[in-house]
Amino acid sequence: MSSFESISEKLGTTEPWVDKGGVHWLVLDAAKVREVAKTMNEIQARFITITAYQLPKDEGFRLEYHWDLNGQLLGFSFQLAGKSIESIFDLTEAADWIEREIHEEYGIDFTGREYEPLLLRQGETMGVNLRDAVAASQEKI
């Protein structure tokens, strides 16, 4: 059994892996994010980052989680219907800063964790979508 099949089995999914753009991708339901983190810990994969995408109109957000497994780049893509997803910070310490950064840039809430004071900006307001804020400020000008 290949390492990819073994990961799929641990995650209980039959979704196919897609090799695209230098990454081995698996598209999963957002509810599986913590299972993915646990599985990655089990197989000793190294967490790299989370990339957030704001989808057009009101389609929400897509979050892509990246791990390295012996030089292979694994990507897990999660579509968010709303603006929240479970945090993996307690399972993967390395996800702390990127969760905070995405929270500050896109207003996405990583549930089940506390936020420290702002990571990127000075001020009091947390969880603001900076793109919307920039667009609104440009409209005023």
Next chain:
Amino acid sequence: MSYKIPMGPYHPALEEPYKLDMICEGETVLDAKLHIGFNFRGIEHLAETRNHIQAIALMERVCGICSFIHTLTFCRAMEGLTDQTPPPRAQYIRVIMAELERLHSHVLWAGIAAKLMGFKTMFMTCFEIREKIMDILAAISGNRVNYSMNRIGGVNRDITDPQSILKMVEKLESEMAHTVIPIFTTSRTARSRCAGIGVLTKEHAISCAVVGPVARASGLPQDLRKDAPYAAYPEMEFDVPVVPDGDVRARLLVRALEIMESCKILRQALSKLPPGEFHTGDDKFNFITGTSTARVEAPRGEVMYSVSWKEGSRNPARVHVRTPTFAVMPAIRWMVKGARLADTTLIQASIDPCYSCTDR
């Protein structure tokens, strides 16, 4: 009774702003919190408003030391979206520039570390050597900091006389082998100041997912040049130095050994530089819709770029940059726990942090 000592954002050791709040009891640090974001520039967002040529120039400015590495990673990601494969000569030139940048970065760091150890003559020696590395970079690219070398499908400038560059590298290697390397590997000053302080255990290195020399100094043998080789690295013979101790001295040793390994790679690349074109010749590209991801081993560790494009668009839809310092900095908290307050400046500097990258 415990008390809080804030260090920064005007930092005693480093030129860039960040803050470390340390909770101390007597001279011992009990815990620490890091604050970044003093120079957050929104470069990822800016990239979405630039075309592919402008975006390369923008990404070159993410970091003033790894400027070549950032454009290399960005161009490699964009080559995935345009189906471009750089010719072999370009792949070799990319390796040569990347290793010169590693030398530049490590020697610069060695100078700063020497200054923090109170070893000021060594600081001057390192900066003199660094000038010579920058001379080589300028001889190849015409520039000292932002080299403008990378383009989609290759590099902008050829190395027309590799033998003269090779002579410069060999002279530099001999100079470093007689000054920086022995002092950092055997000197009592370096040992007494660095051994046993700022320890990052292998367990914490794994849980924090640190990268680059910091990971290798905590016993993790990870290096993308070996694990996921790119450009002409599959054709190079070199070792990845790994030291298990996890302290400041281990980070010093790893970088000193990496300087010699970089010289080894440079000698091979310059003497085997293949003939042919140094770029594909294309300057109009059809970007396909999708996301391409590229990783490169920068002097401080893994850099990753995810670039998304929509067919027909002039600008990228999204550029995400994960820099090595962003991955390594949170581990400072573990390094300073239990350390003496007086050692924390050197401990922080030992990760060779780049706030410019972190606040991209």
